[in-house]
Amino acid sequence: MALLNKALLALVGVLLAIYFYAGKEEFQPEMLKGKRVIVTGASSGIGEQMAYHLAKMGSHVVITARTEVRLKKVVEKCRKLGAASAYYIPGSMDNITFAKYVVQEAERLFGGLDMLILNHIGYTYFNFFDGDVAHIRNLLEINFLSYVAMTVEALPMLKASGGNIVVVSSLAGKVGLPLSVPYSTTKFALDGFFSSLRMEFYHQKINVSITLCVLSYIDTDTAVNTVSHVIQQPAAPKEECALEIIKGGALRQREVYYQYYATKFVMLFRDWAPEFLEHLLLKNYNVEALDKKQE
Numbered sequence: 001m002a003l004l005n006k007a008l009l010a011l012v013g014v015l016l017a018i019y020f021y022a023g024k025e026e027f028q029p030e031m032l033k034g035k036r037v038i039v040t041g042a043s044s045g046i047g048e049q050m051a052y053h054l055a056k057m058g059s060h061v062v063i064t065a066r067t068e069v070r071l072k073k074v075v076e077k078c079r080k081l082g083a084a085s086a087y088y089i090p091g092s093m094d095n096i097t098f099a100k101y102v103v104q105e106a107e108r109l110f111g112g113l114d115m116l117i118l119n120h121i122g123y124t125y126f127n128f129f130d131g132d133v134a135h136i137r138n139l140l141e142i143n144f145l146s147y148v149a150m151t152v153e154a155l156p157m158l159k160a161s162g163g164n165i166v167v168v169s170s171l172a173g174k175v176g177l178p179l180s181v182p183y184s185t186t187k188f189a190l191d192g193f194f195s196s197l198r199m200e201f202y203h204q205k206i207n208v209s210i211t212l213c214v215l216s217y218i219d220t221d222t223a224v225n226t227v228s229h230v231i232q233q234p235a236a237p238k239e240e241c242a243l244e245i246i247k248g249g250a251l252r253q254r255e256v257y258y259q260y261y262a263t264k265f266v267m268l269f270r271d272w273a274p275e276f277l278e279h280l281l282l283k284n285y286n287v288e289a290l291d292k293k294q295e
């Protein structure tokens with residue numbers, strides 16, 4: 001009897017393994033070779049690292065952000081790393097005309113598009129909500145509406161190529177976190193828009209994948225300078241993070257969780273033990289350090 005149980009257990013294990021891994025495509029860097037990609041917010045941080053990975057894989061890239069001098073340097077490095085071609089377009093994403101213009105320029109340069117990576121975010125404060133409604137509106141324009149506008153503009157090209165939309169979000173776009181009310185608001189909006197749109201694509205048999213990326217704390221200069229005095233948790237490497245985002249997009253995954261355990265487990269707690277999660281998260285914040293920095 002004991003033997004039979006063990007055999008049954010082993011069988012269930014094998015079946016589960018087959019269920020989870022069967023037919024799952026593995027990532028190959030060649031998947032990105034010759035692909036035409038837009039990366040927004042690529043003058044620094046994770047976006048910059050994504051541009052370098054894509055360059056090494058032999059993609060055509062258009063990058064954008066506001067700071068032209070930085071974009072120029074990133075493009076030069078992309079060319080050295082092996083990009084099939086690399087261009088930059090400077091401008092601000094609080095201008096919806098500009099957001100659409102970036103897509104139009106990519107069409108002019110490449111004649112089509114395979115992947116749209118939406119990654120930029122506007123400046124916001126890391127502190128208690130200050131009641132500034134105009135700031136929320138402005139941040140929604142940069143972090144959310146420009147994503148919508150670029151998606152609408154790029155959709156005909158992405159339909160033609162069976163391409164990918166990759167949306168960089170955050171744990172703060174899945175769980176409410178203190179000290180980042182405006183930011184969290186804009187990231188939740190992305191989930192609402194893109195998860196709903198994905199369902200419509202399935203129904204309409206539109207072969208464009210949507211990948212929402214849920215990131216934990218990553219070691220970019222901006223993040224470390226903004227939150228390291230308050231958040232007591234090591235930051236994950238931006239290079240690896242950038243690669244995981246590209247992999248998820250190329251494999252047409254619904255969502256990417258990076259770092260996996262720092263984000264995926266939080267989802268479990270969010271749904272099954274929210275009060276416990278809130279308790280844990282608050283313990284992770286050294287709010288007194290925030291008060292000290294302001295003095």
Ligand SMILES: NC(=O)c1ccc[n+]([C@@H]2O[C@H](COP(=O)([O-])OP(=O)(O)OC[C@H]3O[C@@H](n4cnc5c(N)ncnc54)[C@H](OP(=O)(O)O)[C@@H]3O)[C@@H](O)[C@H]2O)c1
Nearest residue numbers: 041043044045046065066067092093170217218220222223
């Ligand atoms: N780092 C983390 O801990 C972390 C955690 C979770 C999620 N994420 C997400 O990861 C993504 C990248 O973050 P990051 O840490 O790499 O930030 P980052 O280094 O500050 O990069 C932000 C990018 O957006 C650009 N940008 C800023 N304001 C803009 C505007 N008004 N119009 C157009 N572009 C603008 C910046 O360039 P310019 O200033 O030159 O315009 C820069 O290229 C974001 O979506 C963020 O929410 C990051």
Ligand SMILES: *[C@@H]1O[C@H](CO)[C@@H](O)[C@H](O)[C@H]1NC(C)=O
Nearest residue numbers: 091095096097098099101102
């Ligand atoms: C918005 O972007 C468009 C396209 O790049 C540009 O022509 C226009 O001058 C920009 N508007 C502002 C207010 O910067």
Ligand SMILES: *[C@@H]1O[C@H](CO)[C@@H](O)[C@H](O)[C@H]1NC(C)=O
Nearest residue numbers: 160161162163206207208252
């Ligand atoms: C969707 O597009 C991808 C990439 O072009 C392709 O590999 C896949 O076969 C397409 N699927 C369908 C159902 O057309």
